Amino acid sequence: MPSSAPPRTRSSDLVRAARREPVSRTPVWFMRQAGRSLPEYRAIREGTTMLEACTRPDLVAEITLQPVRRHGVDAAIFFSDIVVPLKAVGLDLDIVAGVGPVVAEPIRTRADLDRLPELTSEHVPYITDAVRLLVAELGDTPLIGFAGAPFTLASYLVEGGPSKNHVRTKALMHGDPDLWHALCDRLAQISGAFLHAQAEAGASVVQLFDSWVGALPRADYARYVLPHSTKALAAVADLDVPRIHFGVGTGELLSLMGSAGAEVVGVDYRVSLTDATERIGPDHAVQGNLDPALLFAPWEVLRDIVVEIVDEGRRAPGHIFNLGHGVLPDVDPDVLTRVTELVHEVSTR
Template sequence: MADTPTSASDAATPPAVRPAPARRDAVRGSARRSLAEAPLIAAAQGRTPTRRPVWFMRQAGRSLPEYRRVREGIGMLESCFTPDLACEITLQPVRRHDVDAAVLFSDIVVPLKAAGVDLDIVAGRGPVMAESVRTRAEVDALPRLVTEQVGPVAETIRLLVGELGQVPLVGFAGAPFTLASYLVEGGPSRNHEHTKALMYGEPDTWHALMGLLTDNTITFLRAQIDAGVDAVQLFDSWAGALSLADYREYVKPHSERVFAEVAGAGIPRIHFGVGTGELLAEMADAGADVVGVDWRVPLDEAARRIGGGQALQGNLDPAVLFADAATVRRKAVEVLDAGERAVRNGAAGHIFNLGHGVLPDTDPDMLTRLVEWVHEY
């Protein structure tokens, strides 16, 4: 997920959208870049990459001075719906750090905003809804996303495809559960009490909400795929708040449908959540090619829990980057070694990443050095 805003203009209405591509097959066929040998694609697909691929969630985001300059006075959501600006922000970490993938500058609530949900991204807090959604009538009143509403996002992707050369572009979306939690709670929540109350007390209403959000997520990801992204990641940021049984009953079927509906594109599908160590096997079983692992579970242990078959992504603790260079390098090697063991134990491959997003005050030079150390491994 992209970072929090610095301007009240986040509430601005998205600008007029551009038409979506006429045919999905045009991108899935000859128009799609051929990047089979790109390290990230090779690792995700179970082949041996030329170097260990590395990229960072939240891009370099809030840590880059050039990012802060270009975003000055422009709200988060306004930035996401401005193709030239979103393209530039997406390219910045590739230029500075030599990462093996660009991640689309966007936010998990972009499809909600585009569809017409009244929300804002509040600095220091995150997405906040004008009204919470807790009844069947409120669920039924939620708007469905149509492809044309995310035209600016597709235009950003088309611009990036022309700029990135052989560097893959990772698109993403928020998973239905995480979006549902924002809607039901009205914003970020520590305990997700209203969300769980709806799940347990009104399961029919819950599944109706999840079904609608699943439809919207599929529409959003298909728009990105049509425009040319080379991989997609489903962020289930709040899934770690669930028990294994609850995940299986109330969440997994909807995530499965997302992955199934985008499987035909033939690009890697990544699944990531925070605090999901106990859910890793079920998240892998939902249909992803790559499972993201946060810093709490070593990669070789994650491979054991999953049972092999998928590639793994992760998982250096973002806070480690505030230590001295020698410590950062040592901890990075520990992750790389665990990734090697995971592959020997059945994982299809390893993509180096942090265990979550880049923290705002991270030294950009440390990120650049980290990429160099990963590539030298």
């Protein structure tokens, strides 16, 4: 199997945990560890829009490294956004601070699909450049590449922006299944190619974010989502990189998500790791699942909860410690450092 990931990260605890191999201690990283919780991030981002920052390899590399230096986490997550590949293929969209991705003209008809060509690595030279810079800097620490999953991307494209109820998305899915599948097939190509570009340039692990898929019942997930997420994950099957698949509110979907092809299933904080492991089965590692809101709780309380999650994780086939969703912007970053140290301390084998 051809491997593009740097061989020196092969024996890292993160990669080993993802492969359900023994680790020296539980690896930990935090979704959204780079970003507004860090004063050094707010300083470096001043005067640059989010999407502009994503196209500058020097900025991307520096922002990606900031939380690794500060917290001593076991992985870097590439600084970018799930909508960057959509912008790269020419779609008119922006990331509005405090709101999220906003699409100028939503995609709702077959003709609209023409505005969404397939992605090749030529669309994203700044991504592969940034990955190469990072891999050189990171040494033994793995870099996690990522993409948005077809459902979550489709939701932004069909709604035109963030949505609470995904009304237009669900109406399209059920009202015009052919168009839905055509849209998601295209998005699976784009996400898969985006993951492939990052892994080929040196990312050691990839994560497919299906953040909003918890809005669906199992039957709809199986029919309208699973084949497309499977295609996106299969796009990196030729590279030696473990895959993580995560969504929010996915308690009812966990077993199906496990069948999409990833080695690791991300678990949000609504389901215990013990229950999640039972649902997903012995062939997958799990990632999670501290409630990001609990980072605001008194340390004595937080401490016990972190220890409990580490203990549950030790009984799972493999465990990567993380939050159950992203870091909230106003969290005290010192708490993240303390959690990292605690996970390492109590899990050392």
